[in-house]
Amino acid sequence: xxxxxxxxxxxxxxxxxxxxxxxxxxxxxxxxxxxxxxxxxxxxxxxxxxxxxxxxxxxxxxxxxxxxxxxxxxxxxxxxxxxxxxxxxxxxxxxxxxxxxxxxxxxxxxxxxxxxxxxxxxxxxxxxxxxxxxxxxxxxxxxxxxxxxxxxxxxxxxxxxxxxxxxxxxxxxxxxxxxxxxxxxxxxxxxxxxxxxxxxxxxxxxxxxxxxxxx
Amino acid sequence: xxxxxxxxxxxxxxxxxxxxxxxxxxxxxxxxxxxxxxxxxxxxxxxxxxxxxxxxxxxxxxxxxxxxxxxxxxxxxxxxxxxxxxxxxxxxxxxxxxxxxxxxxxxxxxxxxxxxxxxxxxxxxxxxxxxxxxxxxxxxxxxxxxxxxxxxxxxxxxxxxxxxxxxxxxxxxxxxxxxxxxxxxxxxxxxxxxxxxxxxxxxxxxxxxxxxxxx
Numbered sequence: 240x241x242x243x244x245x246x247x248x249x250x251x252x253x254x255x256x257x258x259x260x261x262x263x264x265x266x267x268x269x270x271x272x273x274x275x276x277x278x279x280x281x282x283x284x285x286x287x288x289x290x291x292x293x294x295x296x297x298x299x300x301x302x303x304x305x306x307x308x309x310x311x312x313x314x315x316x317x318x319x320x321x322x323x324x325x326x327x328x329x330x331x332x333x334x335x336x337x338x339x340x341x342x343x344x345x346x347x348x349x350x351x352x353x354x355x356x357x358x359x360x361x362x363x364x365x366x367x368x369x370x371x372x373x374x375x376x377x378x379x380x381x382x383x384x385x386x387x388x389x390x391x392x393x394x395x396x397x398x399x400x401x402x403x404x405x406x407x408x409x410x411x412x413x414x415x416x417x418x419x420x421x422x423x424x425x426x427x428x429x430x431x432x433x434x435x436x437x438x439x440x441x442x443x444x445x446x447x448x449x450x451x452x453x454x
Numbered sequence: 455x456x457x458x459x460x461x462x463x464x465x466x467x468x469x470x471x472x473x474x475x476x477x478x479x480x481x482x483x484x485x486x487x488x489x490x491x492x493x494x495x496x497x498x499x500x501x502x503x504x505x506x507x508x509x510x511x512x513x514x515x516x517x518x519x520x521x522x523x524x525x526x527x528x529x530x531x532x533x534x535x536x537x538x539x540x541x542x543x544x545x546x547x548x549x550x551x552x553x554x555x556x557x558x559x560x561x562x563x564x565x566x567x568x569x570x571x572x573x574x575x576x577x578x579x580x581x582x583x584x585x586x587x588x589x590x591x592x593x594x595x596x597x598x599x600x601x602x603x604x605x606x607x608x609x610x611x612x613x614x615x616x617x618x619x620x621x622x623x624x625x626x627x628x629x630x631x632x633x634x635x636x637x638x639x640x641x642x643x644x645x646x647x648x649x650x651x652x653x654x655x656x657x658x659x660x661x662x663x664x665x666x667x668x669x
Contacts, residue, residue: 245498250519270538270552270639275490275499282497283460284490286536286556304465321501323485326583328663331592333602335580337485341501365550368541376632377546387548405649417591418660419649422667429638434620437634445633448543452637
């Protein structure tokens, strides 16, 4: 990654990672990113779905949406993604923490106008949610493509931040009769709920879902 | 909530909620918020822990951190919080979606300088992670309090956005032999991992953790 002043961790620098592999892995394990822009001089942060392919991140939305209209203007943006991995329970209130994996990136997006690139980006968003699903469903019509804007953002100026492990307490506090450790937080899939309008003969779970819930 | 142009949903307005109860509930069910500010004319979004008490949201950090130093200047900020509740699997690529609960808020933070208010805010951040933990652990020292800044942000200009339920497909697509429905995403606690430096006689799980994992 391109290390700039704004993308370089100052506090607890050992938690910072700038290699593409770490950054891509964290991006691939989350569903929602938080896109920050400056609108009329003030910050606006909007949560949205995204996808990734190589060193590009994609966000999409209705062509008429405010966010998409702003982003196609190639304005500066910042995107944050974070997942809680566990609560870090220390012996003092002060040393409580969170285990997490986050990515913050900076850059400018640009509108994808080429239809082939647009379909590739939309497939990336779909694959990001559930790999293989794209091939199982009805493909976008020309009208649907027109109603959707896709913005590509280079993953160039980005930082991953990771905290793992248990608490680090003050020396004297280790003598205290206080439980300390980590409480993991895990994200899981529940049981698939068939659409009530799904005909009985179509109820066999598709490969994409079977693979996602039993990897 | 104060409904302003920027806090009022234009797209799919039926998903918008402006009552404090809904907004507070969503805020209380997440660990990480994404704070957006404008720094040197460009947006910066940073993930961080937070707490809530009444209609105030609190973020805290090292007194020397860049984010805290910016926020105490009472600059405009925007905060986004979102949780994935499920994947919405439609018959067409276009109608795929996510079930989620999100809050976006706008406002200005201010530094808490009063010690009593600061302790209350820090307890709110602690209670937000794990209720009852604050009372079980060593309280902050004067030195620790000095090393920490806490910013209070009014929850006044905020929007919750919620999507629930299964897919909504185009009429003709209901005839297609494609599984459609919802795949819930749930967050759970794993088994507590005791700190390896925890003495055997201190290993009994405290009430706060027992209640959190067996509510």
